[in-house]
Amino acid sequence: MKSDNFAGIADYISQRRAQAQLSQEALASALISNNDLFADVDSLAISRWERGKVSPNLRRQVALMEYFGDKPHTLLCDPSFELKQLPSLDAFNKMMEQQLNYNHVMGAHPYISADNVSFDKLCKQADEAPQMYNWIANYHTNLSRGREKWSQSFIKSLAAVDSTEVSFYQVNGLLAGHIFMVKVTEETFEQLLHGKLNDNELTPAHLIAAEQPGCLYMLSTYLGGAHVSEDFVAQLLFTLVENPVNTSFGYKARSDIGIKLMDFLGGVVVNTGEILSERLQGAKYQGKRRSYVSFELQRQVLIASPLFINLIRNSK
Template identity: 20%
Template sequence: MFYNLDSITVSRWERGVNIPSLAKQAKIVELYDNELTCIYACDQKFLQESTHLIKCHSNQQKSIHPYYKNDEYNIQTIDIKDDSFYLVLRMILRYEGNPTLMLQPPLQEFDSLNDLKISVATAVNGQIVGHCLFLTTTENVLTEIIDTSKDLSAIINSNNDNEHDAMLVFSSSGATKQVENSIMSTYLHHFSQQRKMRCLCFYTCDGNLAKTLNLAKLKTYRVTKVKFQGRIINIRSYLLKRSELMANRFLLKLAIITPKQLGCLLGANTKEQVHECTHCR
């Protein structure tokens, strides 16, 4: 039996007996040209779960950054037009440790950097406490990357002018779990709002990110072994179709948070303020 999820609210499902699983719901809403994020963004109970995923125990989280002590921070997404783009990109390329992210300077000579985006979290005195490097591309290019383990310079040069329907996430990290989840929320929400985006791929050698994705019950699509400076680096790829992303409870919780809600949450220090922020649009 098919449910028209456009006319049935989540709260009514919770009172009923036959509640479709998230996987079934994701497939059903696509039949009706709807979005699961739109439906769950209206469910206050699920939205509270989303806010707690980002805010819960933030003061008790140990920071991996030597000077960051759970201070307030801001997140913005920048591209090649931003004055700080090359500076942040150099930092990511230097410290990420992913051999496929090698770009030889001067970076300004790469004409295809337009599709490369960086979400960056900055705290007091402009210190960077979290970042994500992602690229919008096509599903064909994405599949080719996974199969051939091309480096970033080859990837961006093979990116074409066809309508982009995929997102490739190279790097995603934060000084604490809160920062990490906040960063993930920015690009997952961006992905969810672009109806033309059909698949997303994490392509990383970051052990912490891989651990987070494994805890979110994502299965490794492929492990590519790359020899780099006398060592073997394992590049893990996690490939998700749009409906699979929507069906993952952890990712869906982060995807429904709008930038305005996230900004509201990051400035909230009390339960009352967090509750108020769930109503921001």
């Protein structure tokens, strides 16, 4: 029977190798065959990992745990599992503080006191949801300066699909943030990220069930203040990793804070929208304002992200 108690990665590898009845040489050979991340691994490397002389990087730790049939996010996000040289949240918190000091186009809510740290979190079954769908449609139309017009009925039809994830953050009756995420096939995912299918052309027929292998696509999101930021980011990330059939995450950043967040998480730029002339429009990328910058984030990369691990550890 497998043990789930490990002091850290050295203890984990030693225990799991013994349970699998593998020599260090056999484990190295198996890992090389299983994943290109281990192309240069040999029995000496396994020995050094087990003795704690060297720790495999986080990407390799994730791959090791998946090789042995474990859930990497469950182990890595446990505060009792030692992670050497895990970067702190200081840089991320500083970035958030800087971004949220700007006007609401950049992500700070103009009607909520910065001292207010309490909020209500509502789901799509809430009585207030229909009104909030209307607000989301208005928000997106205004954010894109009318380039992409959304409607309440468009949002509502996608929210009705079981796999669609919706959260509203409310402070003193004001909508202070939202997450609206849909699940699609890899083909639809690629079309969305590369601009071959516009967001407002999505229909319920494009969406797939939660239990099907596919990709999560952030249709709309807004972070309105520091008071909801930690819960907001933690939910956003955990939604992707908690289900192993969610292979990747896609997002079109339409503001600077979205680009900053993707930089911290290791998102890869796959496409950019049209160049904009006005200073506060869109998202700044490589010195130019763009209507959007689309990112793809692989599930394994996210799980190995120090930001994700720190946020989940801190929430426990």
